[in-house]
Amino acid sequence: MFSRFGDTLAVTDPDSSLTYSQLADRAGAVSAWVAxxxxxxxxxRVGIHATNSTDYVAAYAGVLLAGAVPFLVDSxxxxxxxxRIAEDCSLDLLIHAPDTAVTSLTEEPLSHDGELGALVASRLRGHAASRLPxxxxxxxxxxxxGSTGRPNCIEFSGRAVxxxxxxxxxxxxxGAEDRIACLAALSNGLAFNTxxxxxxxTGASLHLSRGLPTASRVVKLLERTEATRLVAFPALYESxxxxxxxxGFETVGAAISSGAPLRESVREEFTRLTGVPIHNYYGVAEAGPLTFAADGPGVGLGTPLPGVQLLADENGIRVRSESMGSRYLNAAGVFEARVDSRGYYHTGDQGRLQADGLHLTGRTGRMVxxxxxxxxxxxxxxxxREAPGVVDVVVFEYENRHGEPTLAAVVSAGPGASAQDLRKHCAQVLPPFKVPSILHLTDRIPANSIGKPSVPRxxxxxxxxxxx
Structure with missing residues (x-):
C-alpha cells in the first residue's frame, strides 16, 4: 500500500519525516525484526506502548506486515x-519508549539495529494463566x-479496520491533497479511525505532535505542515x-472533534476566530466511526457514514457497522451480550435523530x-477505598469551572487523611487520566431517602x- 505513493510525504513528527517509500522500507525492516x-x-502478540511518532507508525505497519498482531496500548x-493487559492478552513482545517502566513485566530487553528507531523492545514474562486464543x-x-476495572481488549478483523x-x-x-494534523493518540479511536x-x-500526509498539545504548539504544527485538517478533542478547541x-489556521479547511461533547458556544467562537468550521464526529471504540457532520454548523453529530446503520429510540443508540469489532478477548460474552439478534450493538448512549443528524442526550450506562x-x-x-483512613467514596462526573466534564470524588475519611495523599495513592495504581481532578473530603456522604448516595446533593x- 505504501510504495504505490512513492516519494509523496507520508508522516511527520517534530523530529523526523518519512515518504511513502521510506515508510515501506521502515515497515519492512520492523517486519523482519518481529519475525x-x-x-x-x-x-x-506485540504490544505497542508509545506516544505518537513516525517510529510508532512504522512499528504498527511492520507488525502487521510480519503477520503478527499489534495491540495498541494507551501510552x-x-x-x-x-x-493487567500483558497477563490478560498473553503479550509476547512490547515495543515501547525507552523510559517506560517495564522491569516488573519483562523477561529481557531485546536489541535491534535501528529497525525500531528511537523505540525499544522487551520480551514479556509468561503467565500462569492459559493463553486465550x-x-x-x-x-x-x-x-x-472495562466493566471489571480491567481494560477490555477489542479484537478487530482486517476487513473491519x-x-x-x-x-x-x-x-x-x-483525498491525497489533504494534510492531517492529528493531536489525538494513535491508540485512541479518534486518531485511529480518522x-x-x-x-x-488515500495518499494523504499525516502530521503528528508530541507532548501536551498547548495552543501555541498546535499553531506551530499547523504552520509547519500547512495542514488542511485538524483532528483533536474538544479540550483543545476550548484552549x-x-x-x-x-x-495560524490559514490553510485549515476543516476541524474535526469527537470523544466528548463540544459546547456550541465554543464551536461558534472557534469558527469566528479562525474561519474554520468544526465538524462533529461520533464513534464508539467497539464499532468504529459512525456519523459525521459534513455541513459543520448545527449542534448535531451528523448523519451515518457509509457502511453504518443507526437506530435511536427509548432503548438507546444502537449501531451496525462494517467496522464493528468482533469481541473482547479478555471478557468472554460481554461484547456479544451487547449485540442484538439483528447485529446492532448497544452503545450505552442515549440520543435522537433529527434533521441535522444525531443528538446525544445522555448515557444508559455508568461510564464517565x-x-x-x-x-x-x-x-x-x-x-x-483501599487508601488508609477511607470510610466511603462516591466517584462521578462533574463540570469544572470551564463547563467541561471532569472526574470528581467525594471521600468520607477519618482523621489524618488528605486529598494530596489520596491523589498519590491513586497515581500509584491508575493512569493520570483516571485520577480524580476534583477530590473533596467530607465527614459523611450525603444519602437519599433509601440510603443511597445522593448525587444531586x-x-x-x-x-x-x-x-x-
Missing part, C-alpha cells in the same frame, strides 16, 4: 494497567475501559478559544467520558466548595 523475535507456534497506562480473523487489537478507514475517507471526502490508515489509503486568536477517554467510576472507587456540595 526474528516472534513465536514459531502461533501469531506473535498513559502505567505498569499496573500494562501488567485469538479469532482467526483478528488482525488488530485495541482497548476500552479497512472498512473504518475507507468509509471515513469516502464519507468525509478525504488519521492512521485513512490517510495512507484555542481561551487563547483568543485565530492566527472525560476528554474522550471512558472511565469506570467503580474502578476508581475501589482504588480509593454531592454536586451541590462541590458547587458550594468551589464558590467559596
Amino acid at each position: 526474528g523475535h516472534g513465536s514459531d507456534e502461533e501469531r506473535t 498513559s497506562f502505567g505498569p499496573f494497567e500494562l501488567s 485469538l479469532l482467526a480473523t483478528t488482525e488488530v487489537c485495541r482497548f476500552t475501559s 479497512h472498512a473504518a478507514a475507507a468509509n471515513w475517507a469516502k464519507g468525509t471526502a478525504l 488519521s492512521l490508515l485513512a490517510a495512507f489509503l 484555542m478559544v481561551r487563547r483568543g486568536s485565530g492566527a 467520558n472525560v476528554g474522550g477517554r471512558k472511565i469506570d467510576p467503580i474502578e476508581v472507587t475501589e482504588v480509593l 454531592l454536586r451541590r456540595l462541590l458547587d458550594d466548595a468551589h464558590s467559596n
Whole structure:
C-alpha cells in the first residue's frame, strides 16, 4: 500500500519525516525484526506502548506486515494497567519508549539495529494463566475501559479496520491533497479511525505532535505542515478559544472533534476566530466511526457514514457497522451480550435523530467520558477505598469551572487523611487520566431517602466548595 505513493510525504513528527517509500522500507525492516523475535507456534502478540511518532507508525505497519498482531496500548497506562493487559492478552513482545517502566513485566530487553528507531523492545514474562486464543480473523487489537476495572481488549478483523478507514475517507471526502494534523493518540479511536490508515489509503500526509498539545504548539504544527485538517478533542478547541486568536489556521479547511461533547458556544467562537468550521464526529471504540457532520454548523453529530446503520429510540443508540469489532478477548460474552439478534450493538448512549443528524442526550450506562477517554467510576472507587483512613467514596462526573466534564470524588475519611495523599495513592495504581481532578473530603456522604448516595446533593456540595 505504501510504495504505490512513492516519494509523496507520508508522516511527520517534530523530529523526523518519512515518504511513502521510506515508510515501506521502515515497515519492512520492523517486519523482519518481529519475525526474528516472534513465536514459531502461533501469531506473535506485540504490544505497542508509545506516544505518537513516525517510529510508532512504522512499528504498527511492520507488525502487521510480519503477520503478527499489534495491540495498541494507551501510552498513559502505567505498569499496573500494562501488567493487567500483558497477563490478560498473553503479550509476547512490547515495543515501547525507552523510559517506560517495564522491569516488573519483562523477561529481557531485546536489541535491534535501528529497525525500531528511537523505540525499544522487551520480551514479556509468561503467565500462569492459559493463553486465550485469538479469532482467526483478528488482525488488530485495541482497548476500552472495562466493566471489571480491567481494560477490555477489542479484537478487530482486517476487513473491519479497512472498512473504518475507507468509509471515513469516502464519507468525509478525504483525498491525497489533504494534510492531517492529528493531536489525538494513535491508540485512541479518534486518531485511529480518522488519521492512521485513512490517510495512507488515500495518499494523504499525516502530521503528528508530541507532548501536551498547548495552543501555541498546535499553531506551530499547523504552520509547519500547512495542514488542511485538524483532528483533536474538544479540550483543545476550548484552549484555542481561551487563547483568543485565530492566527495560524490559514490553510485549515476543516476541524474535526469527537470523544466528548463540544459546547456550541465554543464551536461558534472557534469558527469566528479562525474561519474554520468544526465538524462533529461520533464513534464508539467497539464499532468504529459512525456519523459525521459534513455541513459543520448545527449542534448535531451528523448523519451515518457509509457502511453504518443507526437506530435511536427509548432503548438507546444502537449501531451496525462494517467496522464493528468482533469481541473482547479478555471478557468472554460481554461484547456479544451487547449485540442484538439483528447485529446492532448497544452503545450505552442515549440520543435522537433529527434533521441535522444525531443528538446525544445522555448515557444508559455508568461510564464517565472525560476528554474522550471512558472511565469506570467503580474502578476508581475501589482504588480509593483501599487508601488508609477511607470510610466511603462516591466517584462521578462533574463540570469544572470551564463547563467541561471532569472526574470528581467525594471521600468520607477519618482523621489524618488528605486529598494530596489520596491523589498519590491513586497515581500509584491508575493512569493520570483516571485520577480524580476534583477530590473533596467530607465527614459523611450525603444519602437519599433509601440510603443511597445522593448525587444531586454531592454536586451541590462541590458547587458550594468551589464558590467559596
